Amino acid sequence: MLKYIIIDDEPLAHEIITEFCSMLPHVQLVKSCYNAMEAMLFLNEHTVDFMFLDINMPKLKGLDFLKTLSNPPKTIITTAYKEYALEGFELNVVDYLLKPFSFDRLVKAVNKVSDTVSTKTINKESIQTSQINTRIFIKGDKKHHQVDLNDLLFIEAYGNYTKLFLIDEMIVSHEKISHYETILNENNFLRVHKSFIVAVDKIKFIEGNRIIIHEHKVPIGQTYKSLVSKLYN
Structure with missing residues (x-):
């Protein structure tokens, strides 16, 4: 779970960001700050993964605030002023x-945060928890589906989305396949192709370059053959 704060003097901006992020199951709002000084006090006592930062704020401007932080969280600038873009990127x-x-x-901006933060470290706790609690929530079709991982057969990449094939249904998720590779227990789920992750205990048999799971045939990618062979060698 990626924890974030919002720093913006406009309440409407908070509402929009909060509403959008509420549709992303892997991020969590921990603080809404309406000026830079409030954010500074919070960050002195707490750690977050990223922040949405407005530029034009009273007393201390967003970029000036960012310069004061010795170890700032990953930052997504939110502003109506495009002329500060170069300076923003110079501040990483x-x-x-x-x-x-x-x-x-x-979503594109948050995905960039996910790519730069070490999500494996962030999700260690959730992975350990999943060994006890095997249920996760999947965002799809404007709903959050609760899925029992014991029912999950395999996952297939579907552009910027993924298809989760369960024993009795298929769900299209708004997450990329790399997200599931990160959060699923690697002892129970194996990437066997750039577009497929399979539940190891659901494999019926392996034949040539394909894996049979129930009535489904899953291909084995050339670069993943050695990983698959470890299952039986």
């Missing part, structure tokens, strides 16, 4: 969102 911000921005554009 992850992305620069021009207001008003769409949900898709925000």
Whole structure:
């Protein structure tokens, strides 16, 4: 779970970001700050993975605030002023969102955070917990589906989405396959192809370059053959 804060003096901006992020199951809002000084006090006592930072704020501007932080969280700039983009990227911000921005554009920015943060470390706790609690929530079709991992057969990449094949149904998820490779227990789930992750205990048999799971045939990628062979060698 990626923890984030919002730093913006406009309440409407908080509402929009919070609403968009509420549709992303892997991020969690921990603080809404309405000026840089409030954010500074919070960050002195707490650690977050990333922050949405407005530029034009009273007393202390967003970029000036960012310069004061010796070890800042990953930063997504949110502003109506495009002329500060170069300065923002010189400060190693992850992305620069021009207001008003769409949900898709925000998702792209958050995905950049996910790519730069060591998600394996962040998710160690959730992975350990999953050994006890085998249920996770999957965002798909404007719903959050609760899935028992014991029912999961395999996962297939589907562009920027994924298809989760369960014993009795198939769910299209809004996450990329790399997200599931990160959060699933590697002892129970194996990447066997750039587009497929399989549940090891659901494999019926392996034949040539394919894996049979129930009535499904899953291909084995050339670069994954050695990993698959470890299952039986």
